Amino acid sequence: MIGSVFWPLLSGAVGLALWEGLVRAFNIPVFLLPAPSQVVLTIVQQWSYLLTQLAITMLAAGLGLVISVALGLAAGAAIAGSRLVDRMLTPWLVIAHAIPKVVIAPLFLVWFGFGLQSEMFFVVAFTFFPVIVNTVTGLKSADPEQLLMVRAMGATPAQVLRKIQFPNALASICAGIKLAVTLAPVGAVIGEFVASNAGLGHLLIRAVGDMDTSLAFAAVTVFSVFGVLLWRAAEWVERRVLPWHPSQRETFLLRDANT
Amino acid sequence: MLAADRIWRRNDDRVTTGESIVLEGVEKTYGGPGGVHAIAPISAELLAGEAVSIVGPSGCGKSTLLRLIAGLDLPTRGTIRIGAKPVTGPVPDIGIVFQRDLLLEWRKVLGNVLLPAEIKGLPDLEPRAEELLRELDVDGFAQSYPWQLSGGMRQRVAIARALLTRPALLFLDEPFSALDALTRDQMNVLLQRLQITQHVTTLLITHSITEAIFCADRVLVMSGRPGAILDDIRVPFERPRRLAVRETAEFTAIGRRIREHFEKAGVLVG
Amino acid sequence: MIGHFSALGTRVVAAALAIGLVAAPAAAQPLTPVKVVLDWAWLPYHAPFLIAQDKGYYKEAGLDVTLEQGRGSATTALLLSQGGFDIAHLNITNAAQMVGKGGSIKTVGLYQHKTAAAFIGIKGKVKLDGPQSLKGIKIGSTPGGSDALSLRIFTTANGLKLTDLNIVALDANAKTAALFGGTIDAVSGDSPAFNAYVRATGQEPVDLQLANAGVPLVGFGFAANNAYLAKNPQVVAKFLAATKRGFIESARDLKAACQLIQAKVHLAGTIERCIDYNQGLLALSTPPTDPTWGQQSTEEWTKLISTLKSAGELPGDDKPLGTYYTNDFVPK
Numbered sequence: 001m002i003g004s005v006f007w008p009l010l011s012g013a014v015g016l017a018l019w020e021g022l023v024r025a026f027n028i029p030v031f032l033l034p035a036p037s038q039v040v041l042t043i044v045q046q047w048s049y050l051l052t053q054l055a056i057t058m059l060a061a062g063l064g065l066v067i068s069v070a071l072g073l074a075a076g077a078a079i080a081g082s083r084l085v086d087r088m089l090t091p092w093l094v095i096a097h098a099i100p101k102v103v104i105a106p107l108f109l110v111w112f113g114f115g116l117q118s119e120m121f122f123v124v125a126f127t128f129f130p131v132i133v134n135t136v137t138g139l140k141s142a143d144p145e146q147l148l149m150v151r152a153m154g155a156t157p158a159q160v161l162r163k164i165q166f167p168n169a170l171a172s173i174c175a176g177i178k179l180a181v182t183l184a185p186v187g188a189v190i191g192e193f194v195a196s197n198a199g200l201g202h203l204l205i206r207a208v209g210d211m212d213t214s215l216a217f218a219a220v221t222v223f224s225v226f227g228v229l230l231w232r233a234a235e236w237v238e239r240r241v242l243p244w245h246p247s248q249r250e251t252f253l254l255r256d257a258n259t
Numbered sequence: 260m261l262a263a264d265r266i267w268r269r270n271d272d273r274v275t276t277g278e279s280i281v282l283e284g285v286e287k288t289y290g291g292p293g294g295v296h297a298i299a300p301i302s303a304e305l306l307a308g309e310a311v312s313i314v315g316p317s318g319c320g321k322s323t324l325l326r327l328i329a330g331l332d333l334p335t336r337g338t339i340r341i342g343a344k345p346v347t348g349p350v351p352d353i354g355i356v357f358q359r360d361l362l363l364e365w366r367k368v369l370g371n372v373l374l375p376a377e378i379k380g381l382p383d384l385e386p387r388a389e390e391l392l393r394e395l396d397v398d399g400f401a402q403s404y405p406w407q408l409s410g411g412m413r414q415r416v417a418i419a420r421a422l423l424t425r426p427a428l429l430f431l432d433e434p435f436s437a438l439d440a441l442t443r444d445q446m447n448v449l450l451q452r453l454q455i456t457q458h459v460t461t462l463l464i465t466h467s468i469t470e471a472i473f474c475a476d477r478v479l480v481m482s483g484r485p486g487a488i489l490d491d492i493r494v495p496f497e498r499p500r501r502l503a504v505r506e507t508a509e510f511t512a513i514g515r516r517i518r519e520h521f522e523k524a525g526v527l528v529g
Numbered sequence: 530m531i532g533h534f535s536a537l538g539t540r541v542v543a544a545a546l547a548i549g550l551v552a553a554p555a556a557a558q559p560l561t562p563v564k565v566v567l568d569w570a571w572l573p574y575h576a577p578f579l580i581a582q583d584k585g586y587y588k589e590a591g592l593d594v595t596l597e598q599g600r601g602s603a604t605t606a607l608l609l610s611q612g613g614f615d616i617a618h619l620n621i622t623n624a625a626q627m628v629g630k631g632g633s634i635k636t637v638g639l640y641q642h643k644t645a646a647a648f649i650g651i652k653g654k655v656k657l658d659g660p661q662s663l664k665g666i667k668i669g670s671t672p673g674g675s676d677a678l679s680l681r682i683f684t685t686a687n688g689l690k691l692t693d694l695n696i697v698a699l700d701a702n703a704k705t706a707a708l709f710g711g712t713i714d715a716v717s718g719d720s721p722a723f724n725a726y727v728r729a730t731g732q733e734p735v736d737l738q739l740a741n742a743g744v745p746l747v748g749f750g751f752a753a754n755n756a757y758l759a760k761n762p763q764v765v766a767k768f769l770a771a772t773k774r775g776f777i778e779s780a781r782d783l784k785a786a787c788q789l790i791q792a793k794v795h796l797a798g799t800i801e802r803c804i805d806y807n808q809g810l811l812a813l814s815t816p817p818t819d820p821t822w823g824q825q826s827t828e829e830w831t832k833l834i835s836t837l838k839s840a841g842e843l844p845g846d847d848k849p850l851g852t853y854y855t856n857d858f859v860p861k
Contacts, residue, residue: 029709029730031709032709032710106600109604109608110604110607110608113608113613114597194600197570206570206571206797207797209702210798211706212797212798215797
């Protein structure tokens with residue numbers, strides 16, 4: 001247990017010390033590369049500003065994520081359930097996913113204006129695809145014999161979806177949602193670069209433009225820490241949802257004797 | 260023991276339990292005329308409450324036949340009647356046990372057993388579920404997940420699930436083939452004990468000659484492609500049976516009779 | 530009859546009347562809402578707007594002004610044309626381009642008559658003493674940015690070809706870092722900004738102002754959405770008048786202006802850098818106290834349009850000057 005905390009911490013400390021040393025040794029100006037000590041100082045000094053902007057970004061990410069998951073599950077179910085829907089809908093989804101969002105970003109600004117609505121659109125644009133793909137795969141991976149069995153019991157198509165296909169798809173769906181959870185804040189920030197005057201993305205644009213590099217680093221640090229926390233939260237939820245899944249079981253065979 | 264004797268005598272008094280199954284000229288061909296002729300015209304009658312086993316080599320069509328009777332597939336020709344009703348679609352009152360237990364990994368054992376009740380909308384079957392688990396010696400695992408059970412235990416849960424709604428018919432399609440030999444013997448004993456306590460017409464598909472005889476009152480020998488009934492053998496042993504009965508002369512004689520059919524058909528060379 | 534009222538009751542009624550009379554003017558006309566979009570995110574030269582808000586100039590004019598940050602004058606012009614906003618503060622060269630493309634906006638005031646576009650370098654590291662001195666040095670420019678246009682016009686006006694110059698394509702934000710990092714010798718950009726940034730690092734800038742090198746482009750001013758202008762001419766006039774007051778006050782005390790904007794919108798950098806930036810822009814603009822502040826001349830517009838046309842920036846048929854600008858709303 002100690003080992004799983006000590007070594008990563010030590011490694012991080014060494015990295016930070018190197019960074020600090022390099023900045024001081026070569027006298028790198030703060031607007032090019034701030035030292036970790038400067039970044040920490042900035043975080044402390046601008047704590048409430050950073051947090052309020054983070055809250056805005058995360059609000060957009062959260063709302064967009066909810067919409068994305070809801071739409072993604074529905075679209076995934078529709079595609080998995082009908083070949084016609086699959087053939088007609090999937091090409092559009094692939095195109096929408098392949099278009100570099102940053103390129104069409106200015107269009108969003110013109111269409112939707114500055115603010116939360118544009119950001120949420122971005123978040124959805126970034127996150128819908130993994131949700132849909134994983135939902136479709138999950139729903140299609142139901143054991144054919146189990147489907148036969150419940151049909152023999154007299155199950156309606158709705159019952160088959162609810163009792164067999166959907167629970168069976170949960171592991172895959174959870175994977176898709178975990179991907180979306182990590183992409184949502186990124187989508188929100190990029191949305192803010194272009195179409196919002198609040199949030200961490202907006203802060204970053206201004207900080208970089210104003211050459212306030214330590215604030216930019218501070219924002220990125222805060223964002224990253226939060227991103228890691230989000231991932232952990234998603235894993236926690238997954239553990240609650242999939243207690244029965246092999247991925248959640250202890251695998252004694254792979255345990256190192258020294259841990 | 261006493262209860263079992265009483266029920267068996269009731270069968271002798273012709274109080275019918277379960278339903279009868281009648282097959283008339285049932286034939287199945289896949290892929291249109293000129294395609295795979297899976298089952299040659301078969302006619303048979305299974306009495307209500309009988310325990311019947313069908314034994315045959317792989318590919319002879321016995322599983323296909325089971326699916327036709329269960330209404331999961333339709334015959335190309337001929338009719339099947341359960342009770343007096345013709346089979347035109349999935350028959351509602353059947354419990355089926357497959358070779359794979361097909362337990363839902365995300366539900367606990369009790370939840371798995373209750374699945375048919377949920378689907379058919381039948382309430383208040385939890386006491387029966389628990390009683391069945393007790394009968395099958397897995398009641399301590401009602402709150403466990405399937406992955407925590409051994410293969411044999413999982414199959415017992417599958418049997419409990421099949422019997423939950425008190426179906427008139429119990430079909431078992433090679434239910435013990437995936438289990439090791441000792442567990443399989445245990446399951447044979449269990450099954451024929453169940454046949455006493457649960458009043459169902461039982462149809463057991465197997466490729467084990469010993470199992471076919473031990474678990475049934477009547478053995479239908481099936482072979483060939485297209486599948487056909489080669490023999491219909493009465494099994495005289497009293498219930499409840501013990502494994503030792505398999506070593507009696509009468510038992511081995513029946514086994515020999517069945518084996519000879521397979522040798523003649525070129526399925527066994529021995 | 531009066532005798533029936535208690536002494537206390539009379540006093541209560543009198544007090545209520547007094548309060549009502551005092552409160553009445555405050556509950557007077559509701560303020561007219563105006564949606565204003567800026568050229569970019571908050572920068573030092575936006576201080577006048579915040580001063581006008583803070584000191585109540587807009588309120589006195591009966592206006593409730595919301596200021597939205599922009600994302601470049603080109604985008605601002607587009608947003609204004611779409612009607613998402615009523616009035617914009619933006620680079621008027623971009624406004625002219627928008628009108629040329631058929632956008633429904635009109636310039637209602639221009640206070641920076643000389644473009645801020647310039648080449649800026651660090652003293653001692655580069656010499657920028659004439660158009661020819663730009664050959665052979667690395668110049669950072671943003672492709673598709675406003676400086677790309679001024680660059681083209683500059684080369685044409687000075688007998689140079691774009692290929693004569695060693696241009697390094699850089700993101701707008703990366704230009705500053707590249708200049709200080711030494712990977713480029715000069716940036717093509719706005720002089721008030723870069724001069725201030727260079728001085729803030731304790732170095733001296735050198736620059737070559739394109740306005741002095743044959744580039745008749747213009748700088749900041751105001752534009753309005755045509756439909757809005759037709760429906761609310763008074764509002765636009767009042768807005769410009771109140772904003773002028775803000776400009777006057779800002780120029781009068783740049784230190785206070787910078788302190789205000791820094792406090793209000795988290796502006797980065799030192800007060801000194803903010804003041805420096807503002808002074809640089811003021812040097813290219815009409816002084817706010819000047820009675821002609823905001824007025825546009827036919828001559829400068831004709832020059833601007835013909836320059837843009839020969840640079841290929843105004844496709845389609847010629848439009849009458851009246852479509853591009855009007856002086857009707859400039860404060861007297």
